[in-house]
Amino acid sequence: MHKARQKTLMNAVIDGGLLVVFLITTAPQFTGISWHEWISLALVVVAIVHIVLHWQWVVAVATHLFNKATWSSRFSFGLNLLLFIAFTLVTYSGIAISEEAMPFLGIGMFDNRAWRFLHHTFSNISLMIIAIHVALHWQWIVNLFRKRAIR
Amino acid sequence: MNFLKAALIIVVCAGAIAWIGNAVVSQVGDASLGRGERTLASAHDESHHHHQHHHGNGADRGLSELLKSTLLFSGVAAAVIIPSVIVQRKKRLR
Numbered sequence: 001m002h003k004a005r006q007k008t009l010m011n012a013v014i015d016g017g018l019l020v021v022f023l024i025t026t027a028p029q030f031t032g033i034s035w036h037e038w039i040s041l042a043l044v045v046v047a048i049v050h051i052v053l054h055w056q057w058v059v060a061v062a063t064h065l066f067n068k069a070t071w072s073s074r075f076s077f078g079l080n081l082l083l084f085i086a087f088t089l090v091t092y093s094g095i096a097i098s099e100e101a102m103p104f105l106g107i108g109m110f111d112n113r114a115w116r117f118l119h120h121t122f123s124n125i126s127l128m129i130i131a132i133h134v135a136l137h138w139q140w141i142v143n144l145f146r147k148r149a150i151r
Numbered sequence: 152m153n154f155l156k157a158a159l160i161i162v163v164c165a166g167a168i169a170w171i172g173n174a175v176v177s178q179v180g181d182a183s184l185g186r187g188e189r190t191l192a193s194a195h196d197e198s199h200h201h202h203q204h205h206h207g208n209g210a211d212r213g214l215s216e217l218l219k220s221t222l223l224f225s226g227v228a229a230a231v232i233i234p235s236v237i238v239q240r241k242k243r244l245r
Contacts, residue, residue, distance in 0.1 A: 026220035030213030048161055055157040085168055092169035114176050124223070131224045135231035 011053060012144055018046055022130060026123055037094070037101035044091050051084075076136060083129040086122045093119035 021043050028036035051058070061069050061077045069077070095102055096115040102108075134141070 023220055023224060024217065027213055027216035030217045048158055051161050052154050052157045055153070084164070088165040088168040089172050091165070092172055118172070118176065127220060127224055128227050131227035132231055135228045135235075138228075138232045138235070 008144065014046065014050055018043065018050055019130065019134065026127055034100040037098055040094055041101060047087065079129060079132060083126060083133060086126040086129060090119060090122040090126055093122065
């Protein structure tokens with residue numbers, strides 16, 4: 001298989017997997033709290049891999065953010081930055097209110113109403129930003145399926 | 152090596168955001184949200200009781216939670232995709 005095609009396929013599998021798993025983690029009662037926490041921790045690792053795989057784009061846009069970058073790249077960069085912040089806060093607040101995973105790992109955290117509120121709020125914000133993020137890449141998704149269908 | 156460097160930068164940035172979040176919550180969050188620290192058990196019990204009272208059993212609640220998230224995701228995505236597809240088609244027709 002051609003290297004570029006292999007990379008596209010790998011991105012599609014990782015991105016699709018991230019989306020499905022993120023949707024599942026937004027419903028902790030669906031999986032149960034223990035699975036919710038362990039799946040979420042795995043999701044963080046895959047999310048880091050996702051960013052690392054697109055690191056060249058991040059660096060390219062960041063270095064030309066105030067001069068050469070197009071407005072769509074700037075918008076996308078800003079949105080991704082917001083997503084990164086929201087996702088980080090969901091993760092941190094999730095760790096703070098962990099009932100199973102963190103105690104299992106021997107990490108004592110602090111559970112309070114503020115962190116629970118932030119966890120739910122930033123989870124919803126992340127979900128909405130991810131929806132816009134996916135929508136901005138809609139043409140890429142359509143092309144991916146068209147190419148697969150032609151072959 | 153570049154991958155490792157990128158991952159390290161991501162983790163450091165995330166750590167900085169979490170640190171700022173922590174500082175903000177410890178200064179503002181507890182006070183503005185009322186009673187401050189509660190025990191894990193009391194918060195959990197309250198939430199459990201509230202959900203049971205309003206939404207039926209666990210499996211149903213889980214499915215309805217998942218459905219709500221999926222609908223929110225699809226709604227926001229569709230609100231961005233549909234107008235852009237319409238604009239693109241109009242441009243093509245011209």
